[in-house]
Amino acid sequence: MTEPKPKLLIVEDDAGLQAQLKWAYPDFEVIQATDRAGALAALRSEEPPVVTLDLGLPPDPDGTSEGFAVLDEIMALTPDTKVIVASGHGARESALQAIARGAYDFYQKPVDIETLGLIVRRALQLHQIEAANRKLAEKVGEDHRVLGRLITAAPEMVKVARTIERVANTNVSVMLLGASGTGKELLARGLHEASDRRGGAFVAINCAAIPENLLESELFGHEKGAFTGAVKTTEGKIELAAGGTLFLDEVGDIPLPLQVKLLRFLQERVIERIGSRKSIAVDTRIVCATHQNLEVMIAEGRFREDLFYRLAEIVVKIPSLAERPGDAALLAKAFLARFAREMNPAVKGFAPDALAAIDAWPWPGNVRELENRVKRAVIMADGKLIGAEDLDLAGGAEGDTQALNLKSAREAADRKVIRHALARSEGNISNTAKLLGISRPTLYDLLKQYDLQT
Secondary structure, eight states: OOOOOOEEEEEOOOHHHHHHHHTTOTTSEEEEESSHHHHHHHHHHHOOSEEEEESOOTTOTTSSHHHHHHHHHHHHHOTTSEEEEEESSSHHHHHHHHHHTTOSEEEESSOOHHHHHHHHHHHHHHHHHHHHHHHHHHHTTGGGEETTTEEOOOHHHHHHHHHHHHHTTSOOOEEEEOOTTSOHHHHHHHHHHHSTTTTSOEEEEETTSSOHHHHHHHHHOBOTTSSTTOOSOBOOHHHHTTTSEEEEETGGGSOHHHHHHHHHHHHHOEEOOBTOOOOEEOOOEEEEEESSOHHHHHHTTSSOHHHHHHHOSEEEEOOOGGGSTTHHHHHHHHHHHHHHHHHOTTOOEEOHHHHHHHHHOOOTTHHHHHHHHHHHHHHHOOSSEEOTTTTTOOOOOOOOOOOSSHHHHHHHHHHHHHHHHHHHTTTOHHHHHHHHTSOHHHHHHHHHHTTOOO
16 A cells, blocks of 8 residues: 655745646645635645745735744644745845744745755654654553553552552452552542442542531531531432442541541441431442551541551552652653643653653652643743753752662662663663663663563
8 A cells, every 4th residue: 555645735826936846846745825825724624744835925925924924823723834934035034033933944035946855855754753752752651551540660659550450359448548649549540440340430539628517418418407508418429439439538637526427337338418317328439548647646546446447458558759760751751742732732842851850859749749840841831842940840859868888779779770761761672771871781681680670
């Protein structure tokens, strides 16, 4: 099957030059337009990767205003398009202005077909490279997904995911322990989707975000007239999650009186709505999470020990982002691909200084902080590549504790650098070896020595 020819849109109002240019590109499917309306219609219908644009278009054939208007609209509609601008009017000023507005290159009339052809083909090649890179960026993390949607290449996090997968089809209560922003709700949702309860609802509630006097009603529901403002009978979150999973985030913030009622539900699997004495049987699985030290809270009398053991039949500790070397870069690329597609398609990737800063930063806010920084950088970015300054990362802070001896220090450093390099090169062994300045056989030896998976 013959490969389709790449498309080239020529926007030119000179009929003679138009014909000359059409036959100069036998390896392209040439589309032609003579004015702004025709150019934009062709852009929408044909989506050409490369455009040659004469700035002197009607109704301003002796100036550049109409040509620049077309350039601006092309950049707004399809910022990936490579536009090569040609003009005989004030060449230097027009060239600078065109490049500033997003043009790929500039060529001064009279046109040299051969030279222009070289520029066109180079523009096409760059467009193809960028398109391939975008596809890779959109796929970043696909080979590193666990639990369906969790992106990681860190053994520490893979172990967490495997534990969750193993307990998913049981009815045990699972407690997720981890700092804020480590992805506890994502893991809880992954557990639900990996279980035989996936056909039921996944309901999440943040116990810290709801006032104490309303939390009981949120969890257990209420009958009409149970209190002022209770104008109708309302099911609580436990009932709404019947047949599915209820995720209690920040379970340490549940007040003691309500802990007793939750314990009764876990023991007997029945609830009573506020204002009712009728017991309702509910089949809901509980998954909970907290960043607090519940054992300290138990010792201080702020959390019931019997409730803890009911909720924590399986305890899963989630590592912080800083404890997952290489994951920050993987996640950053995935976030950039998503946010660029939604908010700023002109952004193509990270500059080297940004990747270095991402690797070095301790991420006290974990994945949530990383996501917010990348989102803000994509929205505010002026260029195609996001730099460290766009992420507001002045410099990393290494928080590693000192190793006991030189051998263990060297091994820890090797592991960390290799994992960062693997993440940066998305698992490509050749590129990883180049980044590290070593040969591929040496890298394979190190991967085997340190039991690192690619």
